[in-house]
Amino acid sequence: MSSKLDYLFEVRSVSKSYGSTQALSDVTFTLMPGETVAVIGQNGAGKSTFAKIIAGSIQPDEGEIYVKSCRVTLFPPKNALRYGIAFIPQELAYVPKLTVAENVMLGRIPNRKGFISYKEMIKRTKHEAKRFGLNIDPLRKMSSLKLADKQIVEILKALSRRASVILLDEPTASLSDNESKNLFRIIGKLAREEKVGIVYISHRMDEVFNFSDRIDVFRNGRLVASEQTATSDHEKLIAHMLGKQREQITLEKFEYPSANPALSVLNWSSRGLPSLSNVTFNVKEKEVVSIFGVRGCGAEIVAEGLVGLQKEIEGEIILEGKKRRIFRNPLEAKKANVAYVPADRKKQGLVLKLSIRKNATLPILRLLSNLGLMNSLEERKTAEKYTSRFNTKCQSIEQNVSELSGGNQQKVLLAGRLAMNPKVLVLQEPSRGVDIGARLEIHKQLKEFASEGTAILVVTSDVEEAVNISDRLLVMRDGALVGELKGEKISQDEVLRLASGNFQKNGGVIK
Template sequence: METSVDSVILEIKDMSKEFGTVKALKNMQLAVRPGRVHTILGENGAGKSTLMKILAGVYQPTTGTIVLDGKPFAPANPQDAARDGLTIVFQELSLCNNMTVAENILATREPSRGGFINDKALVRKAGELVKELGLPVSVTDQVGDLSIAQRQLVEIAKGLSIDAKVVILDEPTSSLSDSEAEILFRIIGRLKAKGVAIIYISHRMEEIMQLSDDITVVRDGSYITTRDKTEVTIAELIALMVGRDMKEIYPPRDVPAPAITERPVLTASGLSRADKFENVCFDVRPGEILGFFGLIGSGRSEVMNTLFGMAKASGGTVSIDGSEVKITSPVEAINRRIGFVTENRKEEGLVLSHSVESNISMVALDSFSSVFGFLRRRRERTAAKAEVDRLAIKTASLDTLAGSLSGGNQQKIVLAKWLLTQPKILILDEPTRGVDVGAKFEIYKIIRQLAADGTAILLVSSELPEVIGMSDRVVVMSEGQVTAIADPAQMTPETIMHFATGSTS
């Protein structure tokens, strides 16, 4: 695709970035035009995040030049980038949980009076932005009390509080359902109408085709091509991105789903938690993939936290293999062979300052201990290496810090950690959040294999195609209640969204 130089607001030429001997970017190029959405598409480890961090001033390029609005652009930090007219909403949340929504949105730019922060003006200014964007949050709420999806919307509002010529959105819908994503799409439409250029990163192919004007594909740190959205298909983009044809997105079942008459491995009856959810009833059988879908505030993640002992139920019962149990802590859940891949990998799933190996083995350390309590390091390392190979985790070594890896590879480490425990029941809360289409397929194959081996899977996802493509049944929730449990014959997007919006018939 040829791009007129006159219409380019941001241009990158011959850029490379090296970390020691690792070449993260090689001769990268990009031309972004005002009033258009330019998607950067590539697998995890392709160089997208490195490129965005250079644009935001987090990293400095090894070679290459950047021009923004006709002027050389070389920000030393995100504040420099913002002053020059470029703002970024990172995939990983950068909010302070002990501060309010308003304080987070206007952090470092608080209105003041007499040298002190003007709290009334702060709340008013942030409130005007939240109202303009149509976000379902109150600016006086503590961020730590919000759901991950609500925090994601606050992160977006924080980025958009700066008047920018170029806005970078890195996986902005990774924890949003279709309904919540529509809020963002309306915001993007308004930004385009004002002539703002949007650089968009997402692994959701249908979303990319809906939003994009231009699409640049990168692979292994190198520029591959730029296409107009109207000139390319999803299948062609996937082939360009992964370097091979992919005929399937969701792998088929190799064995039939368990019969509804089989004895459940886990049953929730009338499960309730004050102000979060009420009278939740479902069961899951060995080898079944039971999907959970709902919009912001539906209570689906809160149910999973309660099942895993992270929060206490206020009513109802949970039974495993027909016997009622009281799970009051994650340790007790683990002892009952329940695993939990949390949606919030950064705060709850990983120790970012520890190595890949220690993150993978931390829950299963008992299995690597001798009778005298000493750790069998060689056995631990061999097991961790096997999971790295199994999930194709891209890391320089087992000793690499987990925090230095891409979001998708971090997510695979969390999954590997729980697979090592050989769980009987595995809770997967947004297991493919921020994971590219090629890696998603590998994770889906693992999920299918676990089900085939008899593991009961509770799959929570904001991606409706994922829920439909992977689940044997779907529990639909709205405002803390189960509105339907859909069998395969009912699992159409229209039916599930009908129940997710609160309808029960």
């Protein structure tokens, strides 16, 4: 029988501020062996700050941390690791050029008489993988793996270091349903069989309910609620997150006449992976159309094709009545007034070391400086107008984007694209990493924006998002469009039925 003193770690009254931002206030938290805790909260609530403190990446201003009843300093990460705490951040820190085995053993490559014993390394990696029923080739280059597998390798790395605590910051944000379930299968096994303590941050309420023992809620830097999952409920948790009852926002669905589509995609095919076959659809002025499909279904290729990022597609587009060839590069798309919000905001969307003002106005710089002079007043006004539409949490628009929480970065990205006032706006996973409140707000803003004339195409693997936002919803499977739903006909069940090829979706809980 374990007593309270057997905790893996305990954080007592920890606080952290950045200038005038109190990121974390007086947080006390205990993790027991084998316990899985889900951490939820709005964007900017302090979740990542909390995780970074436990991972030793930042030092708290105040408070104490204990591991097995001894007071410890977890900073820097090397120290946290020594105390058995492994952190898997959302932006994975692997070495792309090395193999899986080299990454798993990084820093501890077994050495025999001055030589690295690759054999030993591979044997150990295989052994670790086998323990978790994972089928990963230790000799594959890290860069060639799918994101989900990269994440699994990071977990293997943590495990092979005999971590007793694994922290994950939004591990499933970019994973498909099945990949997420697989990740939680492994995590569940670790907790049950090895008594590893797990803390993970998530914005996905369904997974939080299916895969945790306890749910802790952060709001404005404070830990405001800690509930046993079995006895908690959705609305109660959301009320803790928001500090009030949730407003219900139901967005109206419109049917637009078929004349005058702003954009038509005609007979798109490609042989890449995944391949596209005969994809044809259109988006009308003022309309929000989404393409729903599991990640890897081909919808992301369509989005990229529309903004000049896919060169292998055959087919045509019609933009504002004119037939033209598919854009060869992003500049062509931009010139045609087609704007894009990529799925990977850090790599493609934002310049992290620039201010919010710069990021929100970069896409339209040429418009604002038409006399060769930068009108910084205009720039500020535009940045303020669009970032405030999304309630971006920041100190001022002069703050660097790198200092914003993940969800707030996403809002800056959206603001910049809307400021372009595009004819067509293509978005992938627009509310990824965004909290439940902000998500509805983003949907509402996109709808409003559409009503002002922009044709909007949303590519998403999030069924709730697709159902909520679309006037018309297309379902894609294996590179082909397999169904279309409009207005009242749009429902989660119907979408999932189409996406899975008529089979009932497997909603089984794996834990």
